Amino acid sequence: MHPDLERITTATADALLVSPFQNAGNGNVSATGIPLIACADYMEPTPLGQAEWMKFYGLLFGCEARSDFLFTQVETAYDSLRCAVSAVKERPRLMIDMKQGAAWYVPGGGSYLGQMYADAGADYIFSTRDESGAIPLSFESVYAAAREADVWLVKYGQAADLTYNKLAADFGPYSNFRPWRERRM
Structure with a gap:
């Protein structure tokens, strides 16, 4: 601009x-x-x-x-x-966002989002990464770390609803994640 x-x-x-x-x-x-x-x-x-x-x-x-x-x-x-x-003992393992092109961008554990997830009681899967910005990862590395997550949070800002069918059409391997299978997105 x-x-x-x-x-x-x-x-x-x-x-x-x-x-x-x-x-x-x-x-x-x-x-x-x-x-x-x-x-x-x-x-x-x-x-x-x-x-x-x-x-x-x-x-x-x-x-x-x-x-x-x-x-x-x-x-x-x-x-x-x-x-x-803060006193909650069981913290849900949290995975974030979706693949964009060739990369899956996740916030680093040193970011405000990483801090917010911790403050909200989540066990954010990438919290040990010290970066303060977005980390570009391969699908394979996200899958290896997050396939058994408890909850999947997707930030989405489009007018059209984001549905499981839409996600599957966009990228079929999403359905291999546990939160997908258990409808905890």
Whole structure:
């Protein structure tokens, strides 16, 4: 995506919020002379660390008291849920997502998602991997590690329903995983 510099310069913005995603740089936007604010909330390694960015945005937009209040609500609810599952002895073995092209991307155990799964009481299969981002794995390596998982969580954002039939049509070997067979997806 290339920003429309003409619209940006005529908008008389006080600052521009930019994402430093994958060090893509800011291109010609830097040449506008408008201050750039890098928003790296997605790089926080914990769920509450990511949520805490609402306090920064609240300060930036003059809603500091409201954002502090909302963060405190989120923090209290999150800590309450984390505490509620902390004593659970049996943690379901959790596998994540689906194959995309030649790779199956899973979040590393050092990522905010890895932390969230642990806080939710799951035994995330790839929790011992220290990476903080997505790890591209082969189907074979995921199958070897996760074929007997208890639960399979798929993040899905399409308008059409994701059904077992659709998954089987997309990639037949999905049906070899235990959560598939036991309908625990």
